[in-house]
Amino acid sequence: xxxxxxxxxxxxxxxxxxxxxxxxxxxxxxxxxxxxxxxxxxxxxxxxxxxxxxxxxxxxxxxxxxxxxxxxxxxxxxxxxxxxxxxxxxxxxxxxxxxxxxxxxxxxxxxxxxxxxxxxxxxx
Numbered sequence: 133x134x135x136x137x138x139x140x141x142x143x144x145x146x147x148x149x150x151x152x153x154x155x156x157x158x159x160x161x162x163x164x165x166x167x168x169x170x171x172x173x174x175x176x177x178x179x180x181x182x183x184x185x186x187x188x189x190x191x192x193x194x195x196x197x198x199x200x201x202x203x204x205x206x207x208x209x210x211x212x213x214x215x216x217x218x219x220x221x222x223x224x225x226x227x228x229x230x231x232x233x234x235x236x237x238x239x240x241x242x243x244x245x246x247x248x249x250x251x252x253x254x255x256x
Contacts, residue, residue: 141183143175144209147190148248155187157247160228162213185211195249199235211252218242221254 148154155174158164164176164184172189197204215221222232222242233243233251241255 143184143186144211145186145188146209146246146248146250147193148187149189149191149193151187151189154246154248155185157229158185158187161225161230193248196251197249198233198243198245198251207251210250213252213254215254215256218254218256225254 146154151172151174152169155166155169155176158176159166162176162178162185164178166174167177167184168175168186173186175184175186177184194205196207198207198210200206213221218240222244225244226232229247230244230252233245236243241253243251243253245251
């Protein structure tokens, strides 16, 4: 397909009640740095480059429920984060402000919720 324009994925964006608060959590968790920092929009970049994470304040934000039941606000996306030590990474995530999800569907994956309720998976 030669007529396709150049497309570059720059970030995945998470809505939050406070973009700066949620970005601060992911800074602590991942060790990434802020590239943009506005009151309602923050982007983080990995030290090695690649697509980053962006956060936008959504005044009507509704915390997702995971796993969702009928009528619950479902997650729209989740992050997968590869780790080399599941227990140490989980301890770090909790210290950064995450909570361990009550439901854990796999032994080699640990599901956590960020402060805004977005699920993310730590996996080996």
